[in-house]
Amino acid sequence: MTSLLDAPTLIAICVMAATTLFNRTAGFVVMRFIPLTPRVRRILECLPGAVIVAIVAPTAAHGDLPLALGLAAALLAAKLLRSDFFAVLAAVAVTASLRFAGL
Amino acid sequence: MDAPSSSAVRFSRDAFLAGARVMVPLMPGMWLFGLAFGAASAQKGFSWLETALSSALVFAGLAQMVALEGWQAEWTVPSLLALALLTFTVNMRHLLMAASMRPWFGELPAWKSYPSLFLLADNNWAATMRYYSQGGRDAAFFVGSGSFTWVMWVLSSTAGQVIGGGLPDPKAVAIDVVVPAFFIAMLVPNWKGRREVVGWGVAALVSVAASFLVPGWWFIFIGAVSGAVAGGFSDD
Numbered sequence: 001m002t003s004l005l006d007a008p009t010l011i012a013i014c015v016m017a018a019t020t021l022f023n024r025t026a027g028f029v030v031m032r033f034i035p036l037t038p039r040v041r042r043i044l045e046c047l048p049g050a051v052i053v054a055i056v057a058p059t060a061a062h063g064d065l066p067l068a069l070g071l072a073a074a075l076l077a078a079k080l081l082r083s084d085f086f087a088v089l090a091a092v093a094v095t096a097s098l099r100f101a102g103l
Numbered sequence: 104m105d106a107p108s109s110s111a112v113r114f115s116r117d118a119f120l121a122g123a124r125v126m127v128p129l130m131p132g133m134w135l136f137g138l139a140f141g142a143a144s145a146q147k148g149f150s151w152l153e154t155a156l157s158s159a160l161v162f163a164g165l166a167q168m169v170a171l172e173g174w175q176a177e178w179t180v181p182s183l184l185a186l187a188l189l190t191f192t193v194n195m196r197h198l199l200m201a202a203s204m205r206p207w208f209g210e211l212p213a214w215k216s217y218p219s220l221f222l223l224a225d226n227n228w229a230a231t232m233r234y235y236s237q238g239g240r241d242a243a244f245f246v247g248s249g250s251f252t253w254v255m256w257v258l259s260s261t262a263g264q265v266i267g268g269g270l271p272d273p274k275a276v277a278i279d280v281v282v283p284a285f286f287i288a289m290l291v292p293n294w295k296g297r298r299e300v301v302g303w304g305v306a307a308l309v310s311v312a313a314s315f316l317v318p319g320w321w322f323i324f325i326g327a328v329s330g331a332v333a334g335g336f337s338d339d
Contacts, residue, residue: 017160018192027202044337047203048232050330070203074284085128091284095277
């Protein structure tokens with residue numbers, strides 16, 4: 001792998017690209033054939049929140065204490081200040097300073 | 104620009120820019136993660152062009168990072184299949200994210216919806232879902248936030264390949280907290296009532312349990328489907 005573009009690497013990248021494209025479109029295609037009954041609609045409405053929780057909760061559960069407290073700070077900042085920027089800033093400030101303090 | 108159509112879904116420049124703007128708080132985190140991936144890819148022997156192509160075509164940071172662990176100089180058919188399977192399971196959450204966009208993007212013509220879906224990534228999808236839940240219907244919001252994310256990802260990872268090492272320890276500067284914190288900010292306004300308590304509670308319990316019990320990346324998929332079904336069946 002010394003050249004600028006190596007054939008095996010390019011093939012592997014293309015395999016990954018095809019897979020991510022499948023991941024990005026398949027769910028959308030499948031839902032075309034599932035009738036959007038009120039029940040299905042409600043499930044789809046709940047899906048985004050559930051996906052986000054299913055990413056964040058295990059992250060917090062497997063992380064250290066500063067990470068969990070940083071996320072709590074983000075929750076508080078998002079609720080009180082209604083600002084994405086301050087939510088992220090609060091989380092980084094809390095987590096980084098607690099880690100710096102050796103927690 | 105657009106011919107008048109029967110669909111109520113709009114596509115405007117304002118929404119495109121608004122979408123890009125929402126991603127700005129993520130910039131420092133996105134850049135550090137991109138730089139870290141680029142530097143790691145250099146260690147695996149990627150040239151700058153290979154790193155740029157990987158980010159531009161695959162456009163899935165977590166999957167790209169995980170795949171680097173087992174990256175090889177030569178690929179066989181079985182190892183390529185294993186790579187595809189790894190990519191698929193890491194990115195299974197995108198199946199659900201795309202499904203959740205059906206009621207909205209399904210009203211767009213296919214030549215607009217499918218190219219848009221190429222830009223589906225966690226952060227811009229989460230931002231777009233909040234926009235949608237607050238009544239936004241302009242599809243350009245998704246494309247704007249997605250394009251911005253794509254450009255930043257390609258630039259930062261390529262820069263990381265060129266610079267190489269010498270980056271701050273991502274844990275010390277708390278980069279690992281950026282994306283979950285942003286997700287929480289996207290989630291908070293969606294809290295409306297009992298359905299969220301049930302759906303999110305089930306998603307949290309099942310995903311955490313699955314993350315300890317089921318190997319690999321299944322926990323997101325299992326937790327999210329359980330939560331959505333539970334929420335969808337709890338009538339308030």
